Amino acid sequence: MNLAWKEMKKSKTKFVILGSIVFLISLLTFIISGLANGLSQDNAALIKNLPDGTIYMETAAEETHALSVIDTETEQPVLSENDGAFAFSIQMGFLLNEQDEQQSVAFVTSTSSAEFPEVAKGEIILDRSLEEDGIQKGDRFTNSQLDDKFTVAGFSDGAKYSHAPVAFIHPDDYAEMYRTEDLQMLFVPKAAEPEAIAGLQSFSTEEFLNTLPSYSAEQLSLSMIVWFLVVISGMLFAIFFYMMNIQKLGLYGILKAIGVKTGALFRMIWVQMLVITAIALILSIAVSQVFATLAPGDMPFYLPIGITLQLSAVFFAIGFAGATLSGFQIRKAQPLQAIQQGEG
Amino acid sequence: MIFSTSNIKKSFTTGEVSEEILKGVDLSLVEGEITALVGSSGSGKSTLLTIAAGLQPASGGEIHFDGEDLTAMNQEQIRQIRAEAFGFVFQSAHLVPFLTAEEQLLLMLETAGSPLSKKQRCGEAARILQSVGMGHRKTAYPASLSGGEKQRVAIARAIVHQPKLLFADEPTASLDSTKSREVMELLQQLTKTLNIATLMVTHEEDMLAYADRVITMKDGRLA
Numbered sequence: 001m002n003l004a005w006k007e008m009k010k011s012k013t014k015f016v017i018l019g020s021i022v023f024l025i026s027l028l029t030f031i032i033s034g035l036a037n038g039l040s041q042d043n044a045a046l047i048k049n050l051p052d053g054t055i056y057m058e059t060a061a062e063e064t065h066a067l068s069v070i071d072t073e074t075e076q077p078v079l080s081e082n083d084g085a086f087a088f089s090i091q092m093g094f095l096l097n098e099q100d101e102q103q104s105v106a107f108v109t110s111t112s113s114a115e116f117p118e119v120a121k122g123e124i125i126l127d128r129s130l131e132e133d134g135i136q137k138g139d140r141f142t143n144s145q146l147d148d149k150f151t152v153a154g155f156s157d158g159a160k161y162s163h164a165p166v167a168f169i170h171p172d173d174y175a176e177m178y179r180t181e182d183l184q185m186l187f188v189p190k191a192a193e194p195e196a197i198a199g200l201q202s203f204s205t206e207e208f209l210n211t212l213p214s215y216s217a218e219q220l221s222l223s224m225i226v227w228f229l230v231v232i233s234g235m236l237f238a239i240f241f242y243m244m245n246i247q248k249l250g251l252y253g254i255l256k257a258i259g260v261k262t263g264a265l266f267r268m269i270w271v272q273m274l275v276i277t278a279i280a281l282i283l284s285i286a287v288s289q290v291f292a293t294l295a296p297g298d299m300p301f302y303l304p305i306g307i308t309l310q311l312s313a314v315f316f317a318i319g320f321a322g323a324t325l326s327g328f329q330i331r332k333a334q335p336l337q338a339i340q341q342g343e344g
Numbered sequence: 345m346i347f348s349t350s351n352i353k354k355s356f357t358t359g360e361v362s363e364e365i366l367k368g369v370d371l372s373l374v375e376g377e378i379t380a381l382v383g384s385s386g387s388g389k390s391t392l393l394t395i396a397a398g399l400q401p402a403s404g405g406e407i408h409f410d411g412e413d414l415t416a417m418n419q420e421q422i423r424q425i426r427a428e429a430f431g432f433v434f435q436s437a438h439l440v441p442f443l444t445a446e447e448q449l450l451l452m453l454e455t456a457g458s459p460l461s462k463k464q465r466c467g468e469a470a471r472i473l474q475s476v477g478m479g480h481r482k483t484a485y486p487a488s489l490s491g492g493e494k495q496r497v498a499i500a501r502a503i504v505h506q507p508k509l510l511f512a513d514e515p516t517a518s519l520d521s522t523k524s525r526e527v528m529e530l531l532q533q534l535t536k537t538l539n540i541a542t543l544m545v546t547h548e549e550d551m552l553a554y555a556d557r558v559i560t561m562k563d564g565r566l567a
């Protein structure tokens with residue numbers, strides 16, 4: 001007999017309340033993790049969109065890429081020996097339009113690569129978000145460090161760095177603006193084992209992101225909130241089932257007296273936990289996905305379904321643990337005490 | 345004789361003090377008979393009943409049921425015997441609040457591992473509820489039943505799986521005298537027709553008329 005279901009049908013309110021709380025907490029968790037990912041995309045899409053591989057910068061730069069300089073003698077052999085390898089630089093700066101309005105951008109230049117668009121001298125390729133802001137192909141921009149003008153040659157998707165849109169420029173323009181022929185970093189696509197290069201320090205893309213101070217601080221606090229919410233919801237399950245079990249200790253005692261197996265009682269709370277969590281999660285996944293499509297464009301919100309499913313799995317695991325923990329009271333429920341209490 | 349105990353002892357230790365409540369009890373139960381156990385409050389009647397029913401261990405002695413010694417069994421074996429061969433009626437009905445009268449019985453059949461099909465179980469539950477006069481309240485939840493009705497459902501649950509033994513600890517204590525008599529008549533009739541060996545604890549003189557044998561508990565022994 002499906003005791004779990006029978007009880008839920010009889011005490012709908014109790015279970016609807018628990019379900020709503022799980023729904024709200026998981027929705028909040030999804031939305032915050034959507035924001036965390038959105039911010040992380042906004043902060044580092046340029047790097048996150050790179051394929052698996054290794055980023056090298058000068059050891060002497062002490063993990064600050066703006067200080068790193070890779071000379072040609074080091075660069076050349078790496079580029080010629082590794083298919084798909086390229087050198088690149090990132091510098092924060094700004095563009096001025098014809099009305100002298102300022103637009104912050106991250107200037108990125110690279111040797112020829114499959115990952116970053118090819119740009120001609122005097123031209124510029126901007127992140128798609130600027131097209132949405134009204135900038136058009138052919139628009140012209142100046143920069144105080146450059147004599148010539150940049151002409152917008154096109155737009156690129158997912159090119160964000162340090163919360164600024166990326167502007168891809170030609171290495172010669174870069175050299176003129178920053179007065180150096182050398183680039184800052186090397187990227188080598190996934191090799192079986194990242195090769196050690198004398199004088200250079202290697203980073204996975206994830207390790208590289210963590211060298212950016214704003215990135216790690218931002219992500220740390222957001223993921224802390226996400227995990228707090230997950231833990232709170234786990235405790236909520238434990239507390240809720242604990243309270244319900246306390247009320248039902250007498251009943252458990254009686255059921256054990258007449259011979260119902262302890263396992264059957266555990267199964268009862270597990271099924272209840274699973275059903276409530278499943279319904280609550282399906283609803284909050286749906287709502288958070290709708291939210292993702294409705295969120296205003298300039299709100300950094302990015303919630304791939306994969307992340308939602310991962311979090312959902314964690315919710316299930318923690319709900320299960322919470323329900324089981326509270327279920328240990330069932331083990332303690334003594335048939336005898338229950339019988340001798342004269343209620344019910 | 346289907347059930348007997350020999351030299352059952354039970355002591356409780358509270359702090360430093362150990363008190364022997366049962367000092368060697370020999371009890372036997374006979375099929376088709378109600379054995380009434382009487383004695384002053386605190387004399388150890390409930391303790392003896394629960395030990396006999398395998399709900400708590402004895403400090404010493406043996407319990408023979410159907411040729412086996414309960415005291416030599418593990419928890420799981422005892423649970424199985426309780427589920428299959430014992431029925432329980434308590435002072436309060438102790439029904440499952442979220443099951444209908446009929447479902448209370450179905451749960452018992454399932455717990456006892458009844459060989460009946462689903463349909464047969466429903467038929468059996470209906471028949472038993474009918475026999476305790478509750479056929480018309482099949483779909484009622486405990487909250488909507490009166491005290492007497494609940495106790496009838498509890499009795500139906502206790503016998504629906506055709507147990508060999510029925511343990512009843514003050515089954516009428518929470519009922520008025522008319523209802524008490526009805527419940528006792530029911531227990532008597534079921535004991536006879538189903539050939540159950542019933543052990544009933546009571547402290548009500550009136551109820552002894554329904555018993556086949558009366559034994560008195562005094563100073564931890566049967567008098």
Ligand SMILES: Nc1ncnc2c1ncn2[C@@H]1O[C@H](COP(=O)(O)OP(=O)(O)O)[C@@H](O)[C@H]1O
Nearest residue numbers: 356357358365384385386387388389390391392
């Ligand atoms: N678990 C226990 N721990 C300590 N003392 C107990 C326990 N169970 C019963 N007793 C004591 O054993 C005595 C007999 O109790 P009980 O069998 O319930 O009596 P009766 O049912 O005859 O009124 C009482 O003095 C009671 O306090």
Ligand SMILES: [Mg+2]
Nearest residue numbers: 389390391513
């Ligand atoms: Mg008693």
